[in-house]
Amino acid sequence: EVQLVESGGGLVQPGGSLRLSCSASGFTFSSYPMHWVRQAPGKGLEYVSAINSNGGSTYYADSVKGRFTISRDNSKNTLYLQMSSLRAEDTAVYYCVKVGAYAAVTTLDIWGQGTMVTVSS
Amino acid sequence: DIQMTQSPSSLSASVGDRVTITCRASQSISSYLNWYQQKPGKAPKLLIYAASSLQSGVPSRFSGSGSGTDFTLTISSLQPEDFATYYCQQSYSAPRYTFGQGTKLEIK
Numbered sequence: 167e168v169q170l171v172e173s174g175g176g177l178v179q180p181g182g183s184l185r186l187s188c189s190a191s192g193f194t195f196s197s198y199p200m201h202w203v204r205q206a207p208g209k210g211l212e213y214v215s216a217i218n219s220n221g222g223s224t225y226y227a228d229s230v231k232g233r234f235t236i237s238r239d240n241s242k243n244t245l246y247l248q249m250s251s252l253r254a255e256d257t258a259v260y261y262c263v264k265v266g267a268y269a270a271v272t273t274l275d276i277w278g279q280g281t282m283v284t285v286s287s
Numbered sequence: 288d289i290q291m292t293q294s295p296s297s298l299s300a301s302v303g304d305r306v307t308i309t310c311r312a313s314q315s316i317s318s319y320l321n322w323y324q325q326k327p328g329k330a331p332k333l334l335i336y337a338a339s340s341l342q343s344g345v346p347s348r349f350s351g352s353g354s355g356t357d358f359t360l361t362i363s364s365l366q367p368e369d370f371a372t373y374y375c376q377q378s379y380s381a382p383r384y385t386f387g388q389g390t391k392l393e394i395k
Contacts, residue, residue: 199382201382201384210374210387210388210389211323211325211331211374211376211386211389212386213383213384213385213386216382216383218382225382225383227383261330261331265382266333268336268337268340268342269336269337269340270337271319271320271321271337271378272378272381272382273321273333273336273378274321274323274331274333274376274384275336275342277330277331277332278330279330280330
């Protein structure tokens, strides 16, 4: 079964740091780009960050650039998101997502269950 | 950045109704458009990719159409399990995907 399981969320004070992890199974993790997508309470979906299959290229939304770092360890089938200088507006459920390619169009085809990050004093 | 605008933001309908949700891109995205369904407390699920192709396992009552800037998601006969929030997403500017704001489909 293809599965993504996030961990590492929790309550953190403004200005603090947190590292999210995402453990992948059921597919060849090293062959696929991966994303982090977040959803603030009661709000829509927001692209956060992306990484290519070998980790050599990374991308960030303007809202997190310079504060968040995406990385992956293909030997451990694990995706990471290091978050620092956290703000209240970073409060959200963070989803780890696998990229799929269908008919030459990329999609977000497998989603984890999400991990909640709350930034509050 | 490519902006995606969905309409309506919310919609009330009855079981058996035909429902259409619209998504408009701020520039042409060819057919680089996907649709997702999200139920409360759950992760989104891919329904349709490349504007009109049904993801494996998705019921045939779901269909998508469009290209360029204007797209639609249609549910031909609403079932109780279809009440959820639907999002469009462009992958033209991959990997910097953007989503529509969502359409909440509620029971009338």
